[in-house]
Amino acid sequence: MGTTVDDQRGDERGGYVHGYSRREADRLGDQADALAALLHDGTAYPEGSRVLEVGCGVGAQTVHLVARSPGAHLTAVDVSAASLDQARARVAASRPGADVRWREADLHDLPFSDAAFDHLFVCFVLEHLPDPRAALAGLRRVLRPGGTLTVVEGDHGSAFFHPDSARARAAIAHQVALQAAAGGDALIGRRLRPLLTAAGYRRVTAGPRTVYADGDRPGLARAFTLGTFAAMVESVRGDAVAAGLTTPADFDRGIADLRRTAAADGTFHYTFFKAVAVNPPVSRRAGAGRGGPGRG
Ligand SMILES: C[S@@+](CC[C@H](N)C(=O)[O-])C[C@H]1O[C@@H](n2cnc3c(N)ncnc32)[C@H](O)[C@@H]1O
Numbered sequence: 162m163g164t165t166v167d168d169q170r171g172d173e174r175g176g177y178v179h180g181y182s183r184r185e186a187d188r189l190g191d192q193a194d195a196l197a198a199l200l201h202d203g204t205a206y207p208e209g210s211r212v213l214e215v216g217c218g219v220g221a222q223t224v225h226l227v228a229r230s231p232g233a234h235l236t237a238v239d240v241s242a243a244s245l246d247q248a249r250a251r252v253a254a255s256r257p258g259a260d261v262r263w264r265e266a267d268l269h270d271l272p273f274s275d276a277a278f279d280h281l282f283v284c285f286v287l288e289h290l291p292d293p294r295a296a297l298a299g300l301r302r303v304l305r306p307g308g309t310l311t312v313v314e315g316d317h318g319s320a321f322f323h324p325d326s327a328r329a330r331a332a333i334a335h336q337v338a339l340q341a342a343a344g345g346d347a348l349i350g351r352r353l354r355p356l357l358t359a360a361g362y363r364r365v366t367a368g369p370r371t372v373y374a375d376g377d378r379p380g381l382a383r384a385f386t387l388g389t390f391a392a393m394v395e396s397v398r399g400d401a402v403a404a405g406l407t408t409p410a411d412f413d414r415g416i417a418d419l420r421r422t423a424a425a426d427g428t429f430h431y432t433f434f435k436a437v438a439v440n441p442p443v444s445r446r447a448g449a450g451r452g453g454p455g456r457g
Contacts (some may be wrong), residue, residue, distance in 0.1 A: 162285050162288070162314075162315035162389065162390075162393060162433075186218075186219040186221075186244070186247055193221035193222050193224075193225060194221075194384075195381065195384035195385050195388070195389060196372070196385070196389075196433070197225045199370050199372065199433070200222075200284070200313050200370060200433060200435065201222075201225045201226070201229055202370075203435075203437075204226070204229060204230075204282070204311055205229045205230050206226075206229075206230035206233040206279070206280050207230075207232070207233070208232030208233065209232060209233070209234070210230075210233045210234070210279040210280060211233075211234050211236070211277065211278045211279045211280070212226070212230065212233045212234065212235045212236070212278060212279065212280045212281075212282060213235075213236050213237075213238065213273070213277075213278040213280070213281050213282070213303065213304075214226060214235060214236070214237040214238070214281075214282045214283075214284075215238060215268050215281060215282070215283045215286060215300065216238070216239055216240075216268060216283060216284075216285075216286030217237035217238065217239050217244075217245070217248050217263075218239055218241070218244050218248065218285075219244050219247040219248050219251060220237070220247065220248025220249070220250075220251040220252050221251070222282070222284045223235070223237050223248055223251070223252055223261065224251060224252055224255045224256060226282060227252060227256045227259045227260075227261065228256065231259075233260075233280075234260055234262075235259075235260060235261045235262070236261070236262045236263075236264060236273075236278070237261055237262070237263055237264075238263075238264045238265070238266040238268065238271065239265065239266075240265070240266070240267050240268075241265075242265050245263050245264075245265055248263065249261075249263055268286070268296060268299075268300065269296060269299055271300075271302075271303050273303045274303075275302055275303065276302075276303070276304065276305035276306065276308075277303050277305075278303055278304055278305065278308060279304075279305055279308045279309075280304075280308055280309050280310075280311070281300055281303070281304050281308070281309070281310045281311070282310075282311045283300075283310065283311070283312045283313070284312075284313040284314075285313065285314065285315070287312065287314055287346075287349055287356070288314055288315070288340070288345050288346055288347060288349045289340075289343075289344075289345045290344070290345065291344035291345070293346070293349065293356055294356050294359050294360050295360075297310070297312075297356060297357060297360035297362070298360040298361055301360070301361060301362070301440050304440040305440070306440055306441065306442040306443060307439065307440065307441075307442065308439070308440050309437055309438065309439055309440070310357070310362060310437070310438050310439075310440065311435070311436070311437050312353055312357065312435070312436045312437075312438075313370075313433060313434070313435045313436075314349045314350045314353060314433065314434055315347070315349075315350050315431070315432075315433050315434075316347075316348050316349065316350030316351050316432060316433070316434060317333055317336065317337050317347040317348060318337075318348045318351070319350070319369075319371075319430070319431055319432035320333055320390065320429075320430065320431050321430050322386075322419070322422040322427065322428060322429045322430065323422060323427055323428045324418070324421060324422065324427065326415065326418035326419070326421075328411060328414045328415035328418050329415045329416075329418040329419040329422075330415075331407065331411070331415055332394050332401075332407070332412055332415030332416055332419065333394055333415075333419075335394075335397060335401040335404075335406045335407055335412070336393070336394050336397045336401075338404075338406065339397050339400050339401060339404065339406075342404075350432065350433060350434035351434065353367045353434050353435075353436040354367040354436060357436055357438045361440075361441070362438035362439060362440060362441070363438065363439050363440075363441040364438060364439040365436060365437075365438040365439075366436065366437050366438070367434055367435070367436035368434065368435060368436075369432045369433070369434055370432065370433040370434065370435050371430065371431070371432045371433075372385050372429075372430070372431045372432070372433070373428070373429070373430050374386050374423065374428065374429045375427070375428040375429075376424075376425040376426060376427070376428075379425070382422075382423040382427070382429065383423065385429070385431070386419075386420075386422060386423040386427075386429040387420060387423050390419070390429070390431060391416060391419045391420050391423070394415075394416065394419060395416045398412050398413075398416075
């Protein structure tokens with residue numbers, strides 16, 4: 162789950178819509194920690210297996226991958242050198258001696274040989290890509306036949322809450338529209354299964370992972386409703402106003418209404434989707450056009 166962060170333009174933003182500020186890094190870390198049990202449940206890789214985390218960002222998920230698969234050989238890539246530096250520091254601080262190799266690379270052009278990995282893990286990355294199906298199909302090159310791909314994405318259409326608020330819904334819709342205008346899809350969670358199937362994966366299993374916060378879960382309301390979701394929507398304020406989608410006053414009222422749902426008598430619902438799929442063996446005919454020379 163990401164954000165268009167309007168206060169980050171001065172940073173190493175490149176083509177990535179979210180920016181790379183310290184605030185965004187903290188948000189991603191808080192999000193990953195709050196959701197670790199929900200999102201990482203069922204993901205543990207065998208000792209000695211070769212695992213690639215694609216788009217590791219600041220290492221927010223990497224620390225959880227390492228914790229759950231201490232014997233795996235993990236490689237983590239991202240296009241942002243600054244994020245990789247933060248990821249390195251985060252993992253060194255929380256898991257000293259962890260077996261992680263870091264590489265600055267674009268997932269569309271990975272510097273690894275064919276079938277270099279047994280498992281791939283991709284979290285909150287596809288939502289930013291203009292052609293996620295092509296990206297998923299391309300990742301198959303570095304995944305050995307029979308190896309697995311695990312994908313986690315959110316879906317902002319799954320956000321509903323009490324008290325309901327048209328202004329809060331409008332603020333969320335602005336975030337969805339801005340992400341779409343940047344070539345991404347904040348509603349991608351519901352598409353994981355068809356995307357993976359279309360990209361050539363087999364034995365695809367996809368399912369919802371729901372966050373529900375209410376007065377009995379004040380910690381979750383703080384960490385997720387306020388610290389993750391409302392913070393993410395709030396961060397598009399400048400872009401939404403600049404695009405003429407809203408006024409500062411209307412947007413701020415929407416955010417206030419969204420934050421209101423974290424009170425003791427409020428409720429908040431959001432669903433992530435997690436999918437696991439297998440890279441099928443390359444048939445002789447299909448293999449004629451796939452792959453290319455190995456690298457790295
Ligand atoms: C929202 S962050 C998620 C980071 C991390 N997976 C997490 O869950 O905290 C998306 C990350 O994808 C990276 N990214 C975007 N496009 C990429 C590409 N073409 N190749 C590699 N990384 C990419 C960004 O640099 C960013 O770090």
